Amino acid sequence: MIKVAVSLVSTAVGLVLLLSFKSHTAGAPKSALAGTGSTPASTAGPGGAATHSPSPRRTKRPRGAHGTFTGDPIDTPYGTMQVAAVVSNGRLTGVTVLRHTDVGGRSAQIDAAALPVLKSEAMSAHGADIDVVSGATYTSRGYAGSLQSALDKAGI
């Protein structure tokens, strides 16, 4: 088993993505995006209110918040970031990085880092033990430098 480094770019990014939806009900988007810790309250977008886009395709009775909720822009060591969370019936089902200011060419790393820091205790330990990798099919040549190749070599 080897330790595989997982993207953890900034605590601030992590905090803004530590979302809590359990206590919210449908029609209450205002409080659906809650900052934690020392992060400034991030309940509304630049316009002062979260965007709320109910999906007309849903016929099941909603059991929780539903729609897209936009957080406040926050400053991070890598520039200004803003994220939106997609929620279906109280469940987080998506993340979009709306904008970030490029600092030192690092913006591309921040958006890719958005997912792993979601509510993840294990990830916040700066690593993850993994056994096998699922990804786009690599060629034999591409395999040589792949994460899967590293895992295979780590066998006994």
Place this chain on the structure above:
Amino acid sequence: MTGRRTATAPIMGTVMSIAAPGDTDPDLFAAAAEAAFACLRHADEVFSPFKTDSPVSLIRDGALRVAGLGDHPEGARIQEILDLCHALKTESGGAFDAWAVGDPPAFDPCGAVKGWAAERASAALTAHGLTGHTLGAGGDVRVRGGAGDRPWRVGIADPRRPGRVLTVAELADGAVATSGTAERGAHVWDPRTGRPASGLLQVSVIGPSLTWADGYATAAMALGPQAYDWLTDLAERTGYEGLVVDRESRMRWTPRMARFIPALAS
């Protein structure tokens, strides 16, 4: 678990990786792995569109008639793939169409074969006594039996950063298939446009069988912008969950994906 047993083999233009807990008997592991590799090599012989005399090439070139498959030594397996391709075409509303790949359109079941073959190879591992294992088929994964006292942990590759993972799925038994443009560019064909599908960076599908997970992931790539809605309906009907990464830094997953990815629990 201390260490693992691993074996790899280049097959189907990619690399197949098998792993098992470190306390597995080495002779049992070696024999099971070789049986699984043989199973995959055989599938490649039958289904490769790149080998001019493979049955699939003969079907594509009109030299082997589907109606005559009953007499063919591989007829039953070929029919299985044809049935799978038909089902995926129907399920995806034509976005996955093995009979209309490329320009000019030709028969190419590649998008369905690897997952199907790897599912069979994983069954071969179990049949040879390797009840706990992971099989990585060039990015499509089948796991069985757990890793001792815990589930297997399957990293889902970050399409923008080679060598990194977006998140980790945990499952004792099941499949994680990923289709994407990161390694070989836009290669999934969209017959509706007559061009390679390029709307998404990556789609991963998790469920019981790699045969279907792989087919669904490929179909979702072809669907592009409609993939998320399609995967949501699919999840409600079949229990297969999907995670989509598009070109606008947006990542979306079906509502019950947290069953497999603890980090997504809310």
